[in-house]
Amino acid sequence: MTLKHVNKDFSAGLAVFLVTLPLCLGIALASGAPLFSGLLAGIVGGIVVALLSGSEVSVSGPAAGLTVIVFDSIQRLGSYPNFLTAVVLAGVIQFLLGWLKAGRLSSFVPSGVIRGMLVAIGIVIILKQIPHALGWDADYEGEFEFTQADQRNTFSEILEALNHPHPGAIVISVVCLGLIVWWDYSERKEIQFFKTVPGGVMAVLVGVLLNQVFKTGLPELSLKESSHLVRVPMIRDWAEAKAAFNFPALEILANPQVYLSAFTLAVVGSIESLLSLEAADKLDPQRRISSQNRELKAQGIGNVVSGLIGGLPLTLVAIRTSVNIYSGGQTRLSSFIHGLLMLLAVILIPQWLNFIPLACLAALLISVGYRLAKFEIFQKMYREGPDQFIPFIVTVLGIVFTDLLVGLTIGLIVGIVYIIYTNNLSAISVGRDKETVLIWFKKDVSFLNKAHLKEVLAALKPGDYVFVDGVRAQFIDHDIFTTLEEFQADAPLRGIQVEFKGITRRKISNRKNNAILQKTIISQ
Structure with missing residues (x-):
């Protein structure tokens, strides 16, 4: 001070x-x-x-x-x-949460x-x-x-x-x-x-x-x-x-x-404090970044x-x-x-x-x-795109028509769901040139991407030549791997040719010899 x-x-x-x-x-x-x-x-x-x-x-x-x-x-x-x-007792719990560095959870909002x-x-x-x-x-x-x-x-x-x-x-x-x-x-x-x-x-x-x-x-x-x-x-x-x-x-x-009352007060009070701290840092004209864990200890x-x-x-x-x-x-x-x-x-x-x-x-x-x-804030958020505007406006309406904690919960759920949705769509890209179709994984893919992948594979036509590139994915989930394996087996029956590159069950790095252990369908 x-x-x-x-x-x-x-x-x-x-x-x-x-x-x-x-x-x-x-x-x-x-x-x-x-x-x-x-x-x-x-x-x-x-x-x-x-x-x-x-x-x-x-x-x-x-x-x-x-x-x-x-x-x-x-x-x-x-x-x-x-x-x-x-x-x-709630104060003691809050102090322990700060000591355990639980404040970092607010960064995921x-x-x-x-x-x-x-x-x-x-x-x-x-x-x-x-x-x-x-x-x-x-x-x-x-x-x-x-x-x-x-x-x-x-x-x-x-x-x-x-x-x-x-x-x-x-x-x-x-x-x-x-x-x-x-x-x-x-x-x-x-x-x-x-x-x-x-x-x-x-x-x-x-x-x-x-x-x-x-x-x-x-x-x-x-x-x-x-x-x-x-x-x-x-x-x-x-x-x-x-x-x-x-x-x-x-x-x-x-x-x-x-103890139940103390735990409830500690958790709800900590959530409100951490989210308000994030908001305070955004309002601060000097854009100073505050320590979440120190704040939890102070609140405790x-x-x-x-x-x-x-x-x-x-x-x-x-x-x-x-x-x-x-x-x-x-x-x-x-x-x-x-x-x-x-x-x-x-x-x-x-x-x-x-x-x-x-x-x-x-x-x-x-x-x-x-x-x-x-x-002007509404206009700015709208210009930033649906991935920002939808969680923003849902949070606004949720808080106005319920209360702060309920509205924040609604906004947080919608925000996380929307992030997962957009992330899933952006993980897999598809390009077509006549009968040649390129499917490539731009980042790691998990079971959350399975529905989108199955839609892409179901849309393929007889006579298509499909090249699936997984080189950029450091991790390919078992469900994704199994879906591709089944697609490869059924492709001839559908009149589709398939070629895979870098499609693996998983990749494990060994620092000593830099060897990569992997189960590969087809690798080039």
């Missing part, structure tokens, strides 16, 4: 802090956990994980993707202290799926913040699922918000969004003041000021209800401070369910600390990371500052934080969502 970019990192950390605060509270509420547990997880994610992480721009904290798992685990284990034991995840997150941010911008805040801040707990979905919630608009919230969100757009435009014009002071922070300050003006002169426009404002739990004395912390219950270790230690003091499980979070990057964050110092600000604000000025309207935070998040989901 360096102080070279302290000005940019501080302003970015401040912007992330303002956005993170209501998200932490909302996720805790949705998880059925104490509200303060969300704040504790956010503080640990900012201070502890930021110091240990290998990523310079990522931000960790409680994640919406774990809310269902957390809620079910608390119910299954019987109490929140029992659940905290599972969080600590197709880039189209990662890009689709980023765009989908941007779309979901915009859709989920529209009700807050309109002043209809029936659901918690940070919700990500398409089907909501109140039996509505993302789109029906927007329609409901349009039927119950709050004029004051609309004014605040429109003014703040306009301010952010103008600020970004002025920053691109290289005006130093706008490059130094973050537009997101100014939008929040303007939102607070507008609401206070409404309270004084236009009370019908002011946002008074707690559902329209940030609501940080107040700690007024030592008794309330002690009550804010929960600690793991060791007696639950005798219950096998705690963070979860151990969070569980020990009563916090929710945490992951690397793409939304907060995006806010950090687009607010100008340069190093891990910005994430550390956001965690430190959360700690100080909760202790010293919680009553001030409760003046912040959710409408101005909605404007900030909508601007981030737009940057993640620009139409």
Whole structure:
């Protein structure tokens, strides 16, 4: 961590802090956990994980993707202290996964799926913040699922918000969004003041000021209800401070369910963290490459600390990371500052934080969502071809219409299937010149290529002369070899002449004498 970019990192950390605060509270509420547990997880994610992480721009904290798992685990284990034991164990498992270098598995995720995840997150941010911008805040801040707990979905919630608009919230969100757009435009014009002071922070300050003006002169426009404002739990004395912390219950270790919950949290949290890390590296303007294994260890230690003091499980979070990057964050110092600000604000000025309207935070998040989901990204992915666009668009639709983890799973499955499909088609090439047919293996062929090969062989006609070239294939699977062997035997009956070159069952290299042991049908 360096102080070279302290000005940019501080302003970015401040912007992330303002956005993170209501998200932490909302996720805790949705998880059925104490509200303060969300704040504790956010503080640990900012201070502890930021110091240990290998990523310079990522931000960790409680994640919406774990809310269902957390809620079910608390119910299954019987109490929140029992659940905290599972969080600590999950952290230990994550650390071991990092030590075993399991982080490299994220490298096998197709880039189209990662890009689709980023765009989908941007779309979901915009859709989920529209009700807050309109002043209809029936659901918690940070919700990500398409089907909501109140039996509505993302789109029906927007329609409901349009039927119950709050004029004051609309004014605040429109003014703040306009301010952010103008600020970004002025920053691109290289005006130093706008490059130094973050537009997101100014939008929040303007939102607070507008609401206070409404309270004084236009009370019908002011946002008074707690559902329209940030609501940080107040700690007024030592008794309330002690009550804010929960600690793991060791007696639950005798219950096998705690280990199942710990394993589930560790695996799901690790997957979300690793994929978000890949996304963060793609968003990083400096294109720095982060260590996946170091990140797993950092997340593991963070979860151990969070569980020990009563916090929710945490992951690397793409939304907060995006806010950090687009607010100008340069190093891990910005994430550390956001965690430190959360700690100080909760202790010293919680009553001030409760003046912040959710409408101005909605404007900030909508601007981030737009940057993640620009139409130009869809055009770029389309131009890159079906092998990139299909997994990309499936991931986008999957996340928007389900949730992050389910959508990613759908996108990953489609991406892998599409890669296997295109790889199979490209492994075998066919050329025809009148009755002469050339079939050549451009790379290794396995049983996955068998269906395509059989189609090619079935399409041959009587009188064809077929030359099959397998020189470029270092490995030919037994199923492929058997198919060709059967074809060679049946070819005379079909009036087809066949010649093979380099078609072998397998090739084994001996370093000492460089001999090649092979079973050959016909070799030239």
